[in-house]
Amino acid sequence: MTEALATIFPPNRITRDAEDLDHWGSDRTTAYRAAPSAVVFPETLDEVVALVRLANARAFALVPSGGRTGLSGGAVAERGEVVVSFDRMNRILGFDPAERLVRCQAGVATGALQAFAEERGLFYPVDFAASGSSQIGGNIATNAGGIRVIRYGLTRDWIAGLTAVTGAGDVLRCNNGLVKNATGYDFRHLLIGSEGTLGLVVEADVRLANPPQPQRVMVLGCSAFDALMHVLGAFQQGVTLSAFEFFSDSALAKVRAARDLPPPLRDACPFYALLEFDESALDAASRAFERCLERSWVADGVLSQSDAQAARLWALREGISESLAPHTPYKNDLSVRLSDMPKFLEAADALISQAYPEFEVCWYGHIGDGNLHLNILKPSGWSEPEFRAHCHRVSPELFKLVAEYSGSISAEHGVGLLKREFLGYSRSPEEVALMRGLKRTFDPNGVMNPRKLIP
Numbered sequence: 001m002t003e004a005l006a007t008i009f010p011p012n013r014i015t016r017d018a019e020d021l022d023h024w025g026s027d028r029t030t031a032y033r034a035a036p037s038a039v040v041f042p043e044t045l046d047e048v049v050a051l052v053r054l055a056n057a058r059a060f061a062l063v064p065s066g067g068r069t070g071l072s073g074g075a076v077a078e079r080g081e082v083v084v085s086f087d088r089m090n091r092i093l094g095f096d097p098a099e100r101l102v103r104c105q106a107g108v109a110t111g112a113l114q115a116f117a118e119e120r121g122l123f124y125p126v127d128f129a130a131s132g133s134s135q136i137g138g139n140i141a142t143n144a145g146g147i148r149v150i151r152y153g154l155t156r157d158w159i160a161g162l163t164a165v166t167g168a169g170d171v172l173r174c175n176n177g178l179v180k181n182a183t184g185y186d187f188r189h190l191l192i193g194s195e196g197t198l199g200l201v202v203e204a205d206v207r208l209a210n211p212p213q214p215q216r217v218m219v220l221g222c223s224a225f226d227a228l229m230h231v232l233g234a235f236q237q238g239v240t241l242s243a244f245e246f247f248s249d250s251a252l253a254k255v256r257a258a259r260d261l262p263p264p265l266r267d268a269c270p271f272y273a274l275l276e277f278d279e280s281a282l283d284a285a286s287r288a289f290e291r292c293l294e295r296s297w298v299a300d301g302v303l304s305q306s307d308a309q310a311a312r313l314w315a316l317r318e319g320i321s322e323s324l325a326p327h328t329p330y331k332n333d334l335s336v337r338l339s340d341m342p343k344f345l346e347a348a349d350a351l352i353s354q355a356y357p358e359f360e361v362c363w364y365g366h367i368g369d370g371n372l373h374l375n376i377l378k379p380s381g382w383s384e385p386e387f388r389a390h391c392h393r394v395s396p397e398l399f400k401l402v403a404e405y406s407g408s409i410s411a412e413h414g415v416g417l418l419k420r421e422f423l424g425y426s427r428s429p430e431e432v433a434l435m436r437g438l439k440r441t442f443d444p445n446g447v448m449n450p451r452k453l454i455p
């Protein structure tokens with residue numbers, strides 16, 4: 001195979017070094033052992049096309065690799081695949097200030113795109129803890145969400161066009177940045193969220209927003225899960241929220257210990273809400289806060305008085321994922337309709353307490369858009385395989401509950417390898433059959449990220 005790859009890539013853009021194979025063959029999902037056969041680093045669309053056609057001709061599989069921040073094993077190569085790293089396709093190719101459109105190669109880091117926008121007085125609003133190392137191509141492949149979906153939507157909402165190479169080796173230039181284009185199926189939206197199983201996103205036309213007004217941040221202490229939804233309702237009556245996040249006291253304790261941060265409030269609370277909103281809405285936010293105090297939905301709260309303090313409050317939320325990592329968490333990333341959230345939360349909490357009486361459970365996430373992150377922490381006395389096997393056995397119970405609420409077993413992290421066998425809890429047999437049909441159409445020889453997403 002290496003000699004075949006060498007017909008496309010120079011020696012410095014192919015590696016079979018053991019450390020490289022491990023590095024580029026994995027993402028942040030710790031449950032799998034990376035075992036690719038090689039890693040290649042394309043620099044041009046033509047090289048990507050040549051690689052995909054070679055994969056078809058020589059029947060080897062490809063696994064796309066961006067920032068390798070994925071949490072469902074979507075970028076894991078564990079069966080001798082060739083990893084396609086976009087690290088060297090990380091240029092911004094063009095910018096149209098009138099249309100506020102940036103043409104990026106897939107390997108542009110999300111944080112670099114955010115900085116590019118800010119330097120030009122604009123704003124790329126999709127943001128999450130891993131944005132410093134994730135890449136726009138991977139964000140597109142998983143339709144990444146993050147902390148500001150409640151106001152700005154998901155990655156999908158900011159992609160005005162994209163160029164991809166299908167599994168058959170054809171180049172699709174989708175939508176070309178047009179605002180309107182009523183000419184049939186929009187393959188852009190089929191490729192967004194396809195987790196590299198239909199084709200490789202190589203370039204994207206990304207829309208930028210006007211910069212937000214100055215923001216204020218509040219952290220509120222809540223007595224119980226269901227209070228969080230009352231707080232959301234109270235604030236949404238007069239405030240356009242830029243973010244509405246939550247975290248449990250157990251999650252906060254891990255961040256505080258890892259980062260030596262002070263508590264946000266004088267007394268500990270079971271749950272905390274973190275809100276961000278336009279400074280111009282401060283009066284309405286203060287009135288909503290008073291109402292939440294009167295109704296005992298909130299016990300206490302703090303309002304940022306400076307950008308530095310706002311950043312410290314955000315650190316309590318954004319630091320959770322990294323602070324939990326040493327505890328080998330078994331992660332669930334669930335979503336239900338907001339109107340179902342109170343009942344779902346109550347049922348899920350009861351199920352989890354009964355299923356994991358001896359495990360420490362951390363709840364956190366983007367509750368303002370219906371997305372909960374549930375992390376079960378591995379007890380020190382358990383091996384990782386037995387811990388994962390135990391949690392994996394409980395997952396069907398939890399996913400059955402999600403299905404009762406017509407929710408999603410993967411709100412934003414994608415299905416990848418981790419949730420593939422559970423896809424039927426959120427997608428009907430008819431839908432899965434259609435997904436298989438699309439896979440055969442786009443990737444007739446099955447070279448694109450096999451065994452991911454589709455059971």
Ligand code: S2G
Nearest residue numbers: 071129320321331365373
């Ligand atoms: C979050 C980040 C990944 C994780 O913090 O919102 O999506 O560890 C997560 O759950």
Ligand code: ZN
Nearest residue numbers: 146365373412
């Ligand atoms: Zn998240």
